[in-house]
Amino acid sequence: MIRERRVSSRVEVERRWRERYLPAQQFYFATVxxxxQVDIIVHNDEPRQPVWETRAR
Structure with missing residues (x-):
């Protein structure tokens, strides 16, 4: 978002993120x-403290 703020307002960047990125991500997770299909999931909600989840297959 920071790099996009150079050409757009913060409100515009957040609107595009909310209206485009989030629905696309939800669609991807629902369909794919x-x-x-993975053995490891990295939860990076807190980028400075990522959590790894391993799954037995």
């Missing part, structure tokens, strides 16, 4: 179900 990537977490069903």
């Amino acid at each position: 179900r990537p977490t069903d």
Whole structure:
């Protein structure tokens, strides 16, 4: 978002993120179900403290 603020207002960047990125991500997770196909998931909600989840297959 920081790099986009150079050409757009913060409100515009957040609007595009909310209206485009989030729905696309929800669609991807609903249709592809990537977490069903992996051995490791990295939860990076807190980038300075990522959490790794391993799954037995």
